[in-house]
């Protein structure tokens with residue numbers, strides 16, 4: 001069973017940069033309509049012009065939505081319903097990022113990450129799955145992260161959200177088996193020209209890094225063959241396949257080495273674990 005990408009309507013959340021933008025580019029000659037979502041419509045205008053130039057018959061709908069606000073996600077779905085747009089394929093390619101030691105992370109940022117990375121993908125799946133089941137075809141392509149399978153100091157909340165989606169997607173995939181709906185999770189490693197453009201601007205090429213274009217290509221190929229889980233890039237794929245075979249204690253040692261590296265970062269980049277945690281719900285100092 002192949003997901004209905006050809007001539008279908010594909011909703012891409014997180015389309016204005018990185019992997020979402022690449023997926024939009026690679027689908028532009030195949031899809032019938034692309035619904036592109038980012039936090040501001042203005043950020044998507046250049047992409048719309050590029051896609052329409054490539055394929056003048058492509059329908060492009062732009063929508064603004066802060067994915068960390070469920071009300072705005074609901075508004076996007078309501079607007080699509082008003083325009084009689086039926087989504088065939090959902091691509092989740094957005095993620096609320098943030099590197100910080102957990103004890104120093106603002107509670108508001110933790111909440112935004114939980115809502116944006118966990119609640120919103122579940123809400124979108126819950127709202128769109130009914131239509132897909134009724135039509136007997138559809139798909140969800142979720143761009144998660146290899147980070148969900150690591151012990152990752154400095155990104156504990158992000159790792160938690162990716163691990164959470166891993167359980168959700170694998171379970172949902174079993175629930176919809178045989179209904180014509182394809183659910184694929186992609187767990188990339190470092191992307192050279194994505195991640196808010198940070199890696200593209202600074203420092204050396206990341207170890208095992210691949211381009212956003214290659215990652216998108218491998219993600220779409222895996223989705224089309226109905227894969228449950230795709231690790232884009234040969235080197236990253238070998239590492240991710242090896243990791244679960246390592247004893248947990250060894251994986252903790254790797255995490256400890258990563259924490260040691262974090263402590264060496266220039267002052268201020270990641271705060272040290274000193275002093276009292278700030279801004280927790282229920283505490284008098286909560287402000288986030």
Ligand SMILES: NC(=O)c1ccc[n+]([C@@H]2O[C@H](COP(=O)([O-])OP(=O)(O)OC[C@H]3O[C@@H](n4cnc5c(N)ncnc54)[C@H](OP(=O)(O)O)[C@@H]3O)[C@@H](O)[C@H]2O)c1
Nearest residue numbers: 014016017018019038039066067094095145191194195196
């Ligand atoms: N880049 C990497 O090295 C890497 C590695 C492993 C996994 N991944 C995963 O790949 C996925 C995409 O990452 P990326 O590197 O392509 O990211 P990116 O270049 O930063 O793009 C993220 C997209 O998400 C949107 N977005 C973020 N927060 C949003 C919000 N609150 N509301 C609406 N849109 C929001 C951004 O739009 P706005 O600019 O409008 O906010 C942007 O279009 C993520 O799940 C990430 O975890 C990335």
